[in-house]
Amino acid sequence: MKKPHENKPHEEHEKRSIRVEAMTRVEGEGGLEIEVREGRLEKVHLRIFEPPRFFEALLRGRPLEEVPDITARICGICPVAYQMSAVHALEKALGVTVPPELRRLRRLLYCGEWIESHVLHVHMLHLPDFLGFDGVLEMAKVRPEWVQRGLRLRKIGNELLERLGGRAIHPINVAVGGFYRAPRSDELVPLVADFEEGLQLAIESTRQIAQLDFPSFNQPYDWVALVHPEEYPFNEGRIETSDQLAIDPTEFEHHFAEIQVPHSTALHAIRTATGKPYLVGPLARINHARHLLRPTARRLADEIGLETPCTNPYRTILARSLEVVHAIEEGLEILKTYQPPRTSRIAYTPHESHGCAATEAPRGLLYHRYALDDVGKITAASIIPPTSQNQAQIEADLKALIPSLLGLPDEQLATRCEQLVRCYDPCISCSTHFLRVHIRHQ
Amino acid sequence: MPAKLRLGVFKFASCDGCQLSLLSLEDDLLQLAEKIEVVYFLEATSRIESGPYDLALVEGSITTAADAERILQVRRDSRLLMTIGACATAGGIQSLRNWAHHEDYLRAVYARPDYIQSLATSTPIAAHVRVDFELRGCPVNRWQLLEVLSSLLRGHRPQTPTHSVCLECKRRGTVCVMVAAGTPCLGPITQAGCGALCPAYDRACYGCFGPCGQTNARGWSDYLSSQGTPPLVMIQALRSFSADAAEFRSEGDRLETLSKDTAREEATRE
Numbered sequence: 001m002k003k004p005h006e007n008k009p010h011e012e013h014e015k016r017s018i019r020v021e022a023m024t025r026v027e028g029e030g031g032l033e034i035e036v037r038e039g040r041l042e043k044v045h046l047r048i049f050e051p052p053r054f055f056e057a058l059l060r061g062r063p064l065e066e067v068p069d070i071t072a073r074i075c076g077i078c079p080v081a082y083q084m085s086a087v088h089a090l091e092k093a094l095g096v097t098v099p100p101e102l103r104r105l106r107r108l109l110y111c112g113e114w115i116e117s118h119v120l121h122v123h124m125l126h127l128p129d130f131l132g133f134d135g136v137l138e139m140a141k142v143r144p145e146w147v148q149r150g151l152r153l154r155k156i157g158n159e160l161l162e163r164l165g166g167r168a169i170h171p172i173n174v175a176v177g178g179f180y181r182a183p184r185s186d187e188l189v190p191l192v193a194d195f196e197e198g199l200q201l202a203i204e205s206t207r208q209i210a211q212l213d214f215p216s217f218n219q220p221y222d223w224v225a226l227v228h229p230e231e232y233p234f235n236e237g238r239i240e241t242s243d244q245l246a247i248d249p250t251e252f253e254h255h256f257a258e259i260q261v262p263h264s265t266a267l268h269a270i271r272t273a274t275g276k277p278y279l280v281g282p283l284a285r286i287n288h289a290r291h292l293l294r295p296t297a298r299r300l301a302d303e304i305g306l307e308t309p310c311t312n313p314y315r316t317i318l319a320r321s322l323e324v325v326h327a328i329e330e331g332l333e334i335l336k337t338y339q340p341p342r343t344s345r346i347a348y349t350p351h352e353s354h355g356c357a358a359t360e361a362p363r364g365l366l367y368h369r370y371a372l373d374d375v376g377k378i379t380a381a382s383i384i385p386p387t388s389q390n391q392a393q394i395e396a397d398l399k400a401l402i403p404s405l406l407g408l409p410d411e412q413l414a415t416r417c418e419q420l421v422r423c424y425d426p427c428i429s430c431s432t433h434f435l436r437v438h439i440r441h442q
Numbered sequence: 443m444p445a446k447l448r449l450g451v452f453k454f455a456s457c458d459g460c461q462l463s464l465l466s467l468e469d470d471l472l473q474l475a476e477k478i479e480v481v482y483f484l485e486a487t488s489r490i491e492s493g494p495y496d497l498a499l500v501e502g503s504i505t506t507a508a509d510a511e512r513i514l515q516v517r518r519d520s521r522l523l524m525t526i527g528a529c530a531t532a533g534g535i536q537s538l539r540n541w542a543h544h545e546d547y548l549r550a551v552y553a554r555p556d557y558i559q560s561l562a563t564s565t566p567i568a569a570h571v572r573v574d575f576e577l578r579g580c581p582v583n584r585w586q587l588l589e590v591l592s593s594l595l596r597g598h599r600p601q602t603p604t605h606s607v608c609l610e611c612k613r614r615g616t617v618c619v620m621v622a623a624g625t626p627c628l629g630p631i632t633q634a635g636c637g638a639l640c641p642a643y644d645r646a647c648y649g650c651f652g653p654c655g656q657t658n659a660r661g662w663s664d665y666l667s668s669q670g671t672p673p674l675v676m677i678q679a680l681r682s683f684s685a686d687a688a689e690f691r692s693e694g695d696r697l698e699t700l701s702k703d704t705a706r707e708e709a710t711r712e
Contacts, residue, residue: 024488027458051455051505052560053536057547073535076459135487137475151468166639169459169581173643180645429458
C-alpha cells in the first residue's frame with residue numbers, strides 16, 4: 001500500500017524532493033509535494049487526489065427541495081453548513097424570509113455542527129500533534145482523560161443534531177423555508193443538562209489547550225469572514241476583510257476569484273483587489289468578531305490571553321476551542337427558552353429566479369449560488385467551500401515555513417509541513433468537487 | 443489471548459461520513475480498540491501499515507482509473523472486505539453521471555476539464571471486486587456498524603434486516619405519509635436501517651438504504667402512477683443516493699423508456 005513518505009535520494013545539484021503521499025488526520029485525501037534545489041525552496045504543492053463528484057452538474061434539473069439533501073452529501077463532517085448555505089441561497093431566490101423562531105432553530109442546529117466538527121478536529125485529529133501521538137486511539141492508551149472528554153463533548157453536539165436534525169450525519173429535517181417538523185419541547189429540553197456539563201468540559205479543555213506549546217510563526221493574513229452587527233457569525237451578515245472591505249454576499253464573486261497562476265495548474269482563490277490569497281475559518285472569525293462571543297467564551301478568551309488579531313495558524317486550535325465554548329453557550333440559551341414555533345415551514349411559489357448566500361461552515365465561509373426555472377428546478381449551481389478558498393493561503397504558509405526547516409531530515413520536514421496544514425482542518429472531500437484542483441497528467 | 447484483528451479503512455469517492463460513523467461510536471470505539479488494531483485509517487491516525495488486513499472497510503464508489511486499480515490491491519491485501527454506505531454499495535449520488543454526458547459534467551464544473559482524470563461512471567465496489575459483506579445507508583447506521591464489527595469479531599456472519607422502511611414506521615407508530623398525505627414515499631421499496639426517520643419528521647423516505655429485500659419497484663410505481671404522480675418525479679426519486687442499485691436503476695430506466703415512448707406516440711398522433 002501507499003507509503004506516507006517516499007524520499008528520493010538527493011540528486012545532483014542538491015535537488016531534494018519530498019512527497020507526502022497521503023496526509024493523515026485530515027478529511028478527504030490529499031498529499032504534499034515539496035522541491036528544494038541548492039538549498040532553495042522551488043515548489044510547494046498541496047496535491048489533491050480526491051476524485052471529483054460533480055455536484056454542480058448533477059444538481060441541474062433536480063427540484064429545489066432536494067438541494068439541501070444532495071449538497072449535504074458533499075461532506076459528512078459539515079453537512080449542516082451545506083444545508084444552511086443552500087436553503088439561504090434558495091430562499092433569497094424565492095423571496096422567502098424565515099421568522100425569528102425558525103432562525104433561532106437554525107442557529108441551534110449550526111451550534112450542534114460546530115460542536116461536533118470542531119471537537120472532532122481539536123480532540124481527535126489535532127491534539128495528537130501537540131501531545132505527540134499518531135492518532136486518537138494511540139492517545140487514548142496514555143492520555144485517556146483527554147480522549148474521554150473529547151468523546152463526551154462530541155456526543156453532546158451529535159445528540160443535538162440527532163434530536164433537531166433527525167441524525168448527526170446528513171440530517172433530514174432541514175427544508176427550504178424552515179424545517180420539515182419543529183421538535184417538541186420534550187425532545188430538546190432534556191439536552192439542557194448535557195449542555196451545562198458540556199460547557200464546563202469545554203472551558204476546562206480550552207484552559208488546558210492554552211497551556212500547550214505553540215510554535216511562533218506569524219503570517220500577514222487577510223482574514224475574511226461574515227460579520228453581523230449583533231451576533232457571532234453563522235447564517236447572515238456582510239462579508240468583511242481585514243482591510244475594511246465590507247460587502248453583501250451578492251457581491252462575493254466580484255471581489256473574490258479563482259485564478260490560474262503561471263507556476264501551477266491549480267487555481268488559487270484570491271482577492272481580486274490585491275491578487276493575494278486570504279484566510280477563512282475560526283481565526284478569521286475571531287479576529288473580526290471576538291467581541292460578539294457569548295460572555296463566558298469572551299471572558300475565557302481574555303483569561304487565556306488570546307491576542308487578536310491573531311496571525312499564528314498554530315493557535316487556530318484556541319480559536320476553535322473558544323468557538324466550541326461559544327456554540328455550547330449559545331445553544332444552551334436557545335434550549336433553555338425553547339418553545340415550538342407555530343409553523344415549521346414558510347410556503348413559497350417557485351419562479352424563474354436566482355439567489356446566493358454565504359454562511360460560516362466550521363472551516364470558514366461557504367458560498368452557494370443557484371438559478372431556478374419557473375417550476376423550481378435548478379438550472380445552475382455554484383458552490384465555493386472554505387477549504388478551496390484556504391488552499392492558496394495554506395501553500396503561502398508552507399512557503400514561509402519551509403526555509404526554516406531545511407536543516408531537518410526529509411521525514412521530519414514532511415511531518416512539520418503536515419502539522420501546519422492540519423491547523424487549517426482542511427476538508428479535502430469538500431474542496432475537490434468544485435475546486436479546479438490540479439490532478440497532474442504524468 | 444488471540445492476536446488483534448487488523449483493520450484497514452479505505453476511502454474512494456465519498457463524503458467521509460461513513461468512516462466518521464466509526465469515530466462516532468464514542469465510548470464503544472475505545473472498547474472496540476481493545477480488540478481491533480487500526481493499522482490503516484488515514485482520517486484518524488498517522489499510523490500507516492501495509493497489508494495484509496484481516497478486515498477492510500471500504501467507503502466510496504469507483505470513479506477514476508486509479509481507484510479501479512487501487513480497489514484490486516485492497517482486495518488482494520484483505521481477508522474480509524466490507525463496504526460501508528450507499529456510495530460503496532450502490533454508486534452514491536455521484537452515480538447520476540451514469541445517465542449524463544460525462545463531457546458536459548466536466549465542463550460544467552471545471553474550467554480546464556483536461557486536468558481532470560475521471561471515469562464516465564460511478565460504480566459500486568462489488569462491480570470491481572468480491573465483497574464479503576455490504577452495509578447500507580447514506581450514512582450507515584453506526585449501531586449497525588458496531589453490530590457487524592462485533593459479529594465479525596466473534597466469527598459470526600453479520601445479520602442486518604432487509605425488510606422495508608414501512609415496517610419500521612408501523613413499529614414506531616408513525617402515520618403513513620403516502621396514505622395520509624399522498625406524498626410519494628420510497629419507504630415501501632427501501633431497506634430499513636435508519637429507524638424510519640423521514641416519515642417521523644413529516645416527510646417522505648428518500649431511499650438512503652437502497653432497495654429492500656424482495657423489492658417490488660414495479661408495484662410501487664404502478665401505485666404512484668395510478669395516483670397521478672408524474673414519471674419524472676418517480677425517476678428522480680429512484681435516481682438519487684442509491685441510484686446504481688440494480689432494482690432502482692432498472693425501474694427508473696423502465697419508467698424513462700415508457701415516458702419517452704408515450705411522448706413519441708403523442709407526437710405522432712398530433
